Amino acid sequence: MYCEVCHIHLCKDCVEKHFSDSSKVHDVVPLTQYITTLNYPKCRKHPTKRCELHCEQCDIPICTKCISSRNHLGHEQIDIFQNFEVKKEVLQKDLQELEKSIYPKYQEIASAIPVQKADLGKSSQKLTTTIDRHGEVWHREIDTIIHTLKSNVEEMESKYLVVLNKQEDEITHTISEITKSIADLKKLLDSNEFSLVSAYKSRIAEFRILPTKLRVSIPNFKPQEIHTDQLIDQFGSLSASSIITEEQDYSKPPQGAKSSPPDLSLMDVPRVITAIDTEYGELLCGVTCLSDTEMWTRGDDNKMKLYNLQGELVKSVQTKSGNVPYDITVTRSGDLVYTDDKDRTVNIVKNTQVQTVISLQEWRPLGVCITSCGDLLVVMVSVYSNQTKLVWYSGSTERQSIQYDDNGGPIYSSGNYKYISENRNLDICVSDCYSRKVVVVNQTGKLRFTYTGGPSITKGSFYPYGITTDSQGRILTADSNNHRIHILDQDGHFLRYIDNCDLDCPWGLCVDTRDNLFVAKYIGEVKKIQYHI
Known part of the structure; x- marks a missing residue:
């Protein structure tokens, strides 16, 4: 039935x-x-x-x-x-x-938007009013300064006019006296009366003393150059605004409901679903899933190649610089992203057109991954010093840099071969091959734990290369030296190895939407492996 x-x-x-x-x-x-x-x-x-x-x-x-x-x-x-x-x-x-x-989550988020829009309008109006009021204060201050300067000019003009008017009156009076003296002298010269000529008293010595010549120095107005940045500092500025992206966790249903995603237990014996041969020969280094049926790959040449599960080459893209890509990942919208450590850039491929998203000067980008909110996580090493840091980018804008632990010591080693993956609990997992460990920090950059290898049955030294995480929060890393995959829980506890699937030199790792594991083997083969039930 x-x-x-x-x-x-x-x-x-x-x-x-x-x-x-x-x-x-x-x-x-x-x-x-x-x-x-x-x-x-x-x-x-x-x-x-x-x-x-x-x-x-x-x-x-x-x-x-x-x-x-x-x-x-x-x-x-x-x-x-x-x-x-x-x-x-x-x-x-x-x-x-x-x-x-x-x-229901979408409905909840949508219902909050009208309230946010109303609050935004009220807050913006309040800010505008505050700015206008402060502007009026500035206008009054400027008007006061202008009025003071103009008053000073008027006061100076009145003061100098008094002096000039006084001198003008004195000179006018003296000129009148000189004019009279000239007329008197002319009469005396025409007169034959002895008594008048004998009574003449000369004033020429008095008139020879010329009046002082006044030079009025008029002040100049020297306007200062307007520095907008200084005005902004003095006037006041808006604090930084932002829209904070808060990921909504719908994977945790209400109490009493079944958990989602479903619990996928590990298989006792993982199995190979299919093996895909590529054209890389013995130089395949990385793999990232575009979908459940197609995957991007990278090797030691300047081309990144897209294959389907039948091993057919769907398309290939050449790097912008012609250099070998260091690492690859795929955005949530299906665009290919790759790092170019020689060119010091992070690039995105949109419709076969390569666009540079991030250009670095003193750092070389290595591993890259896409976060749950669509941002970029890039682990990079310094060009001129032995430093390594992890940087979170939103587009081309740096949002966070993680480099040191609580004691001021470096979290990561200075060597190459570092790959990165964000876990579903927002932990950031880095395979640090040079230091022979997996380093996990939380989203604030605080060190959670390091993993240095599994049980004592390890054949050789642990050198982790590719790293990925699945829907259960498990961490998977490629142990190329020992030809196997380590599986850890999200707290760093060893769960098991995948060592029965003929994994010669596993390097790159990724999982599809069904948590099937794709392993890029250095010898040029990609294996699709089921490791859970």
């Missing part, structure tokens, strides 16, 4: 108990009836054929002709009805998560 509402199989004894659940209107039908209602899909490669099987490695439905073509030789094949049931379960879980967790 099969319930088409709950999408579960039932035996005859369970049907009655199943109907006792009155929260749903159940529709239980015979299994054979349910199977006959399924529409088997047409084959993509052989349109005249119907697909009755599903290839687990290629993740596509296949027909009998596909099997006879030997394209899926050695791949695990299951009945398409079984695959259909698995997909139905995924659909049911997605629906439940959307209805009970994600959708």
Whole structure:
């Protein structure tokens, strides 16, 4: 029997108990009836054929002709009805998560926006009023300064006019006396009277003393150069504003609900789902998932290559500088990001066009990853000194730098080969190969723990290279020297090794949305591994 509402199989004894659940209107039908209602899909490669099987490695439905073509030789094949049931379960879980967790969260966030907009308007109006009032104070001060200067000019003019007027009156009087003396002298010269000539007293000595010549020095107004930055400092400025991105954790449903994401236990024996050969030969260094069916890779040349699960090259992109990329990652929107340690840049590929996002002067960028909020985390080493730091960028803007512990000592070693991943609890995990450890700090930059290797059965020294994290918060790192993967919990406790999947020199790591592990082996092969159930 099969319930088409709950999408579960039932035996005859369970049907009655199943109907006792009155929260749903159940529709239980015979299994054979349910199977006959399924529409088997047409084959993509052989349109005249119907697909009755599903290839687990290629993740596509296949027909009998596909099997006879030997394209899926050695791949695990299951009945398409079984695959259909698995997909139905995924659909049911997605629906439940959307209805009970994600959708309510979106509604909650959306309902807060009108309130924030209203508060923003009120705060902006209050700020504007305060600025206007302060501006009026400045205007009054400026008006006072102008009035004082003009009063000083008027006072100076009045003072100098008094002096000039006095001298003008004195000179006018003297000129009048001189004019009279000239007239008197002319009369005496024409006179023959002895008594008048004898009585003449000369004033020429008096008139020879010329009046002082006044030079009025008029002051100049020397306007000072206006320095806007100084005016801003004196007037006042706005404190820094920002929109803080707070990640909403919908992965934790309300109490009483089932946990999300579902608990994925580790398998006793991890298995290889598929192996993808690349064109890198023995120089494959990194891998990052674009989707569950395609992955970007990097090697020791200047091209980054996108492959599908069938090993087909989808496309390739050359670095802007022509240098070998140091590390790669993919943004939430599917754009490829890579670091160029020789050119000291971080770049993003949009529609095959390479754009430089970050240019550094004295630092070389190494490992890079995308945070849960879409920002960049870059671990970098100094060009001129033995220093390493981790920098959080929002676009091209540096938001945080992590370099020292609480005692002022360096958190990371000064050597190369450092890769980075953000965990779901927002911890930042760095594989520090030079110091032979994994270093984990929290989102504020405080050191949480270091991991220096697993149990004593270790064959050789622990040199971690690639690092990634899964939906359970587990940390996975590639131990290339010992040909295996270490799995830790989010607190740094060793859980197990993956050492049974022919992992010769594993280097780069990533996981897809289903937590399948992709391992870039240095010999040029990518392996897709299932390590959980």
